[in-house]
Amino acid sequence: MKRAIALTINGVRVEAEVEPRKTLADFIREDAELTGTKLGCEHGVCGACTVLLNGEAVRSCLIFAVQADGAEIMTVEGLAQNGQFHKLQQAFWENHALQCGFCTPGFLMSSYALLQENPNPTEDEIREGLSGNICRCTGYQGIVAAVKSVAGSAE
């Protein structure tokens, strides 16, 4: 049986009727039509689906959309403002932190959450903070360098 839910994604209210088994990831992609959030493994291992739920990084493939009823979600589409890259996006670009780009939305959201909590992380803290995200292309060095390059700089 479908249920009516309403949540806020990147500041925009989204309402829909969903089956309880629909994951938040599928809701974001199919109902909210925000396809920046990616699905790699659908069982919690790769981190590609990472979004912010009420300010905390979570795997959107492991939460049902009905559970997020009333919540505030932030996805990768919420990073850029007025057509300007967020400093993290700019840093990913400048540090070759992506190749195919499939993992990038997840890495950006994990990095964003990390810097919210700890604005000036050490390299070890960056590696630990991003340990739940898998990248098959870059070898991670560029990603760590990108986060490091913005660490300590204010919002």
Next chain:
Amino acid sequence: MKPPSFEYFAPTTLDEAVALLAQHGDEAKVLAGGQSLVPMLNLRLARPAALVDLNRVTGLDYVRAENGHVVIGALARQRAVERSADVAARQPLIAAAIRLIGHPAVRNRGTVVGSLAHADPAAELPAVAVALGAEMVVTGPNGERVVAADDFFVSYLTVDLAPGEVLKEARFPALPPRTGWSIVEVARRFGDFALAGAVATLTLDDQGAASDVRVALFGVADRPVRVPEAEQVLRGERPDDDRIAAAAEAARAALVDPPSDVHASAAYRRHVAGVLVGRALREARERAQASG
């Protein structure tokens, strides 16, 4: 993959949750942090007819110090417990164990109590519960009962919970004075489940001998296990390097039939378990000595 369909309930009180669970019997599953259950649903390894989601139940996310215990409610997230000042002051072993679980985004959702209810034999927190002699507070249609950790973990993903019952909270005894602790593991990658791991606590008396020793292993059997053979070697003795080496050897020898799989053979797990017990006991001793 996508999960099979299920009926979804989001009660707001524990009584309501218990009533729903009782009504649906073994067709229903509790949903807490979802970090173990939802992967199983997505992979269709579990197909419950109904999910009873605890996340809207209020007043279950507590972590508090109470009568010499640290008490953790069913909805306290691992990340919150990891950062709790009460946990850091009274039972730091819990926070150290949580840091070995997955990754920040997993710990933001996953609950301490859910990890205990799930009872993966390679999980850290069930081994900590067994080592410390934690108590599980279970609520069901017939009221509340308290189960000792050692009785609670039955076998692989199986605990002493009947259909209709919820694990309401876990009570971990606080660390006694002059006690050191350690949790160490070997995993294939940072954040993965352990191939094998060891938990130890060691209490020193005025003469510097071990008045209490606890050793538990995870990843080496179908449930977390205390290792009395290793504890005996040290109890009442000065925990010098030779004694600790003998305790580690006793732990290795006591492991009858550790699992063998693509990640590690039984012989490797047995060897690593011995090494880890030695490491954990040395670290626990250092911490006990430093605590004055």
